[in-house]
Amino acid sequence: MKEILVFGHKCPDTDSICSSIVMANLQTKLRGMEVTPCRLGEINEETKYALKYFNVEEPRLLEKVEEGQIVVLVDHSEFSQSVEGIENAKIDTVVDHHRINDFRTSEPLFYYAQPVGCTSTLLFELYKLNNVEIEPTIAGLMLSSIISDTLLLKSPTTTLKDKNALEELAKIANVDINQYGLEMLKAGTNLDKYIEEELIHLDAKTVEKEDIKYVIAQVNTVSIPDVMKRKEKLEREINKEILAKGLSLFVFVITDIVNSNSEAIILGDRTDAISKEYEIKDNIAVMPGVVSRKKQILPLVEKNI
Ligand code: MG
Numbered sequence: 001m002k003e004i005l006v007f008g009h010k011c012p013d014t015d016s017i018c019s020s021i022v023m024a025n026l027q028t029k030l031r032g033m034e035v036t037p038c039r040l041g042e043i044n045e046e047t048k049y050a051l052k053y054f055n056v057e058e059p060r061l062l063e064k065v066e067e068g069q070i071v072v073l074v075d076h077s078e079f080s081q082s083v084e085g086i087e088n089a090k091i092d093t094v095v096d097h098h099r100i101n102d103f104r105t106s107e108p109l110f111y112y113a114q115p116v117g118c119t120s121t122l123l124f125e126l127y128k129l130n131n132v133e134i135e136p137t138i139a140g141l142m143l144s145s146i147i148s149d150t151l152l153l154k155s156p157t158t159t160l161k162d163k164n165a166l167e168e169l170a171k172i173a174n175v176d177i178n179q180y181g182l183e184m185l186k187a188g189t190n191l192d193k194y195i196e197e198e199l200i201h202l203d204a205k206t207v208e209k210e211d212i213k214y215v216i217a218q219v220n221t222v223s224i225p226d227v228m229k230r231k232e233k234l235e236r237e238i239n240k241e242i243l244a245k246g247l248s249l250f251v252f253v254i255t256d257i258v259n260s261n262s263e264a265i266i267l268g269d270r271t272d273a274i275s276k277e278y279e280i281k282d283n284i285a286v287m288p289g290v291v292s293r294k295k296q297i298l299p300l301v302e303k304n305i
Pocket residue numbers: 009013015016075
């Protein structure tokens with residue numbers, strides 16, 4: 001049988017990387033054959049912190065897949081966020097916590113999705129359903145994903161299942177959730193090492209809807225003004241990207257993970273999709289209490305675009 005590859009979305013976040021490793025571990029055990037975790041891009045500082053802490057290697061970089069390649073998708077299903085060649089791959093399994101859009105297969109598949117805060121919460125359930133023991137390292141990766149996606153359970157995407165999974169995983173991995181979580185999240189706010197061009201791609205989701213294409217990117221920080229010091233340069237890079245990719249809108253969300261607020265730089269022809277709800281001044285919208293792209297920003301843009 002051909003090698004099976006597991007991967008999350010492009011511009012990988014901690015959930016996409018850690019859930020790929022975890023899912024590969026589970027699938028290897030269930031199938032009795034090697035299943036390989038992969039990544040579709042560079043690993044961010046937050047994820048690096050988690051991998052280093054639990055002493056786990058980075059998954060291998062995957063640039064495209066051949067026709068007929070058997071793949072397992074975690075933390076995404078939209079083809080626009082997946083690997084090059086996905087249209088002609090054989091999608092065997094999906095475990096995800098996002099909406100279903102821009103997705104189809106020619107054959108039946110295992111599709112496991114729930115509106116929870118994190119893919120790893122669903123993987124936690126799959127270990128239980130299959131009676132597979134969770135090793136401490138695997139527990140550490142899963143809890144890192146949950147902390148990252150839910151911002152330490154503060155995001156409105158958080159559910160009771162995420163909370164319960166996190167607590168149980170912390171016992172297995174023997175970590176203090178708040179202490180470890182804050183350190184990990186803070187590691188991800190070290191944005192100085194990135195040039196502006198990298199910053200706007202660090203955690204960027206491209207959405208295509210009929211003939212409209214737009215990007216919602218997000219970075220975490222402990223100081224929004226610190227990031228806003230780079231506004232002019234960021235705007236220049238965003239405008240370049242709008243031209244190069246023919247985007248109607250680019251929303252660059254800067255999220256304060258300590259106070260759970262965001263400010264966004266908004267550029268493009270369709271800034272009206274945001275300005276219907278938030279005042280935009282100097283290309284900036286102040287968004288009190290907003291931390292979730294999926295639950296708070298994406299639905300707003302979808303409704304108005
Ligand atoms: Mg993700």
